Amino acid sequence: MKNFSTGAARSLALRTAATAAFAFLAAIPAQAATTCSFRPNAPDQHVVVKRDTLWDISGAFLEHPWCWPQVWGMNRDDIRNPHWIYPGQVVYFDRAHGRLTLNKPGAGPDAGAPPIVRLSPQLRTEDMGENNAVPAIPAGAIEPFLTQPLVVEQQALAGAARIVAAQEDRLYLGEGDRIYVRGALDGATSFQVFRPGKELIDPDTNKVTAYEAAYVGTARLVKPAGPGTDVHTFVVTQSVKEMGVGDRLLPTPPTPLRNYVPHAPARPVVARVMAMASESNYAAQNQVVTVNRGTLDGLDVGAVLQFYHLGQTVTDPESKGFLGFGKAKLRLPDEQYGELFIFRVFDHVAYGLVMQVSAPVQIGDVAKSPE
16 A cells, blocks of 8 residues: 655654654554444545544544554555644545545546545645644643653552652742652652552452552752762752652653554453543543553553443343242343543553543443454
């Protein structure tokens, strides 16, 4: 298949972003083939508007929106550019070749082959930089979860440095205050400060897998511990909540990758929902949940799982039992009701964005590889 590209000129910064996106896509492991079928009522075309996401656009054409890399002809061997799409462009359904394209089907030099996208510069006069491109998924819903330590695993919590004293014995700290920290820094100088919260229990093992973490701010190393001292000196650079003695520090993570490419996990994964980002017991579309599987279980950024409600156990209506007791039980099948898009992973847990559910997500629900 031909590469999907807008064909428009890019700035040096955008070419750098394209290179980074390609490196990420090339690292995606091979996966089992999944049937990606078009909707029976798929339109012939879609005009892209600012509020669109790639998931929305693909959902207008596909039974499974996360299949868009396949119908754009994207794979590890062919892709050379990230999938930039911009408001004002038209996405066409090439029914003859079973793919999506930015060229009107049959309008290319060889109507018998999938057309190569060649956009004239006159079609768009405004900047077509990365920031104007249509996002893969709703970015605003996941932004806090990309940079803040809202879930901390046991091993990370045990090794985290902690605030042991404050300037002038202040109980609560704000921007510009000095704090004194005990623990290993591992060469980092910029840290996020958090407060350990509720334990997160794995529904499968009933053991503590991680802890919720309240993000309280950031701090910068001023002077590392030296001869005659046991602590490092920091200054608070940002405080979003009251910060104090006992709070923990973790190195500020690198800027997260935002060029999400959806795919089935490299190997079968069966996860369980273990926490909600909101205080509610339920999650709806475009809300974030935590599942009890991570990188060590085969999840990576962009992996898509399907939601299932666990099948109920009911009494067989034809079972007689004995004196009304001991009637046979029947387990009903799990019911698939939506999809989960994984956007940040740790060793044993991951964050996912709830996508297109027909029922509320509940703690304990199953999320597993697409069938």
